[in-house]
Amino acid sequence: MIDLTPESSPRQIAILGATGSIGASTLDVVARHPDRYSVFALTANADVERLAHLCQLHSPRYAVMADERAANRLRDLLKHESCPTEVLGGVHALCEVARAPEVHMVMAAIVGAVGLKPTLAAVQAGKKVLLANKEVLVMSGRLFMEAVASANACLLPIDSEHNAIFQALPANYRRDSAAAGIRRILLTASGGPFRNTPRAALETVTPEEACTHPVWSMGRKISVDSATMMNKGLEVIEAHWLFGVPASQIEVVVHPQSIIHSMVDYVDGSVIAQLGNPDMRVPIAHAMAWPGRISSGVSALDFFGIATLGFERPDVERFPCLTLAYQALETGGSAPVALNAANEEAVQAFLGRRLGFCRIGDVIAATLERAGQYETDSIESVLEADARAREIARAEIGKRGKA
Ligand code: NAD
Ligand code: MG
Numbered sequence: 001m002i003d004l005t006p007e008s009s010p011r012q013i014a015i016l017g018a019t020g021s022i023g024a025s026t027l028d029v030v031a032r033h034p035d036r037y038s039v040f041a042l043t044a045n046a047d048v049e050r051l052a053h054l055c056q057l058h059s060p061r062y063a064v065m066a067d068e069r070a071a072n073r074l075r076d077l078l079k080h081e082s083c084p085t086e087v088l089g090g091v092h093a094l095c096e097v098a099r100a101p102e103v104h105m106v107m108a109a110i111v112g113a114v115g116l117k118p119t120l121a122a123v124q125a126g127k128k129v130l131l132a133n134k135e136v137l138v139m140s141g142r143l144f145m146e147a148v149a150s151a152n153a154c155l156l157p158i159d160s161e162h163n164a165i166f167q168a169l170p171a172n173y174r175r176d177s178a179a180a181g182i183r184r185i186l187l188t189a190s191g192g193p194f195r196n197t198p199r200a201a202l203e204t205v206t207p208e209e210a211c212t213h214p215v216w217s218m219g220r221k222i223s224v225d226s227a228t229m230m231n232k233g234l235e236v237i238e239a240h241w242l243f244g245v246p247a248s249q250i251e252v253v254v255h256p257q258s259i260i261h262s263m264v265d266y267v268d269g270s271v272i273a274q275l276g277n278p279d280m281r282v283p284i285a286h287a288m289a290w291p292g293r294i295s296s297g298v299s300a301l302d303f304f305g306i307a308t309l310g311f312e313r314p315d316v317e318r319f320p321c322l323t324l325a326y327q328a329l330e331t332g333g334s335a336p337v338a339l340n341a342a343n344e345e346a347v348q349a350f351l352g353r354r355l356g357f358c359r360i361g362d363v364i365a366a367t368l369e370r371a372g373q374y375e376t377d378s379i380e381s382v383l384e385a386d387a388r389a390r391e392i393a394r395a396e397i398g399k400r401g402k403a
Contacts, residue, residue: 010038013288014097016118017109018042019050021219022132022158025280026107027058029288029296037288041097043110043118046070052077055085061102062086064093066114094118099125105288108133109158111221112344113386116140120379126151130287132158134238138340140382141241155242156287161187161235162242163283164261164274171291175244185245186263186271187235188255189314190215190278192226195256199318205357207350215258215278224347228360229314233325234343237336240329247329252322254312259301277301320361328368333375335368337382338389342367345393359400367393 013030017023023042030037043064044051052074055063063078063085065071071089078085088096091114098106098121106122107130108115115133120140122129124147131137137144148155157163165185173180193212194202210227211220218226225231236250253263261283263273276282277298285296316323321343328339346363349355355363371389376382 010034010036011104012040012102013037013105013107014041014043014100014103014122015039015107015109016043016094016098016115016122017107017111017133018054019044019047020109020111021217022107022109022280022284026109026130026284026288027054029281029285029294030058032297033294036294040100040103043094043097044070045110045114048073048077052081052083055083056081059083060085062088062097064088064097066091066094091117095121098122099127103127105130107158107284108136111135111219113139113340116379116382120144120147123147123153123155124151126153128154128156130156130158130284134159134234135340135344137241138234138237139337139386140376140379141237141336143376143379143382145241156290157238157242158280158283158287159235159238160278160280160283161262162239163286164188165239165243165264167274167286168262168264168272169243173243177243177245177249181267182245182249182264183267184265185239185243185250186253186265187232187239187250188253188258188260188262189229189232190226190258191254191256191312191314192229192231194227194318195254197318202318203356203358207353210350210357214256216280220351221344221347224350224360225343228321228347228357229319230321230325230343230360230364232314233322234340236322236325237329247326252314254314256310256312257306257308259306259309275301321364324361324364324368331368331373333373334371334381334385334389335373337376337385338368338371338392339364341386341389342393342396345390346397349397355397355400359397362400363393363396366396370396 039058039060041062042060046067068089075087098118105128108119109132119136211223258278279298281296328335342364346360
């Protein structure tokens with residue numbers, strides 16, 4: 001991609017999911033470099049007060065609320081505060097700001113399948129796309145990567161593991177693991193809040209316990225995914241599509257300190273890792289400035305303070321979601337779509353105290369079984385498979401409840 005923006009003008013960035021955890025970390029990095037970046041658009045679902053506050057701080061040209069009624073409230077609020085930001089509403093407006101000609105880069109940090117259309121809009125417009133919204137790649141991997149290639153978009157991973165792998169791969173890597181001499185991708189996992197919790201005790205864990213991560217501070221959905229280890233399962237699928245590596249060559253390594261963010265094991269016996277303090281501003285700053293480097297606000301790694309790094313095998317008996325994700329990737333077609341949809345529904349039900357923690361995996365397994373597998377060769381068919389799987393998952397949740 002040839003970059004024609006003169007050094008003197010700041011890059012315009014659109015942040016999808018600005019009110020979330022990744023949104024906050026992105027805005028923190030942006031604010032450290034006002035000479036390099038300026039905010040073109042901030043988007044959120046329905047948190048009017050938070051987005052209004054961010055508009056006052058960062059003066060974007062546009063603020064978009066996916067929820068139209070929330071957009072009306074935000075418009076009134078900003079008018080009252082004499083803030084010149086223009087307010088838009090609805091999913092089509094999310095897509096519009098993602099593909100606006102003024103935008104140089106798009107941070108895709110909406111949580112879940114709802115991010116598919118706006119993220120794809122950014123890709124199809126050939127933007128530099130910083131991808132945090134992993135569910136999009138899980139649902140539409142092949143179609144998404146084809147869209148990246150045909151629009152000549154620049155896709156950079158924000159998930160810390162995938163950003164680490166990207167940094168450990170050769171600079172000219174072309175999604176051919178054999179040609180690059182890759183033996184394995186070693187995807188590190190913190191193990192989540194229940195790494196040492198016995199199986200029986202998992203039955204009664206609460207949403208509050210599941211959302212208290214030992215290392216990372218994140219949104220509620222990804223926090224539950226970390227607790228079930230479905231997050232790592234989604235990341236295996238994400239790594240497959242981003243780097244063109246077969247599932248059999250992607251191995252999960254539990255590393256509780258979360259200092260090594262992932263590794264590439266080469267055929268000559270070399271293992272290249274990326275290390276750093278566990279703070280999402282590291283991968284965000286890396287992707288924003290790539291191929292350069294900028295400060296992220298994260299302190300230098302203190303090796304003497306860390307002292308030891310530990311490694312364990314994942315326990316697939318207690319965390320069956322990891323196996324389900326590998327199976328869905330092997331099955332292909334609509335299976336990863338159903339996996340993601342059932343997981344989103346089950347996590348929502350768990351957070352709403354309508355489903356027990358250990359039933360999340362059961363609901364996903366039953367949905368995969370009932371939904372069957374078929375080809376998803378268009379975005380419409382992906383969205384249909386998503387809707388179908390959600391219906392099945394909701395029925396399965398209804399059957400199980402808190403049992
Ligand atoms: P979050 O819950 O903190 O924020 C989610 C954002 O998405 C919010 O701005 C919210 O308004 C927006 N959103 C939610 N529903 C929406 C809808 N229907 N329409 C439009 N916008 C909507 O989540 P997060 O932790 O920031 O995670 C965002 C994404 O990044 C997820 O896909 C997650 O898996 C991924 N990710 C997060 C982290 C992390 O450290 N938080 C790390 C790696 C990857
Ligand atoms: Mg991750």
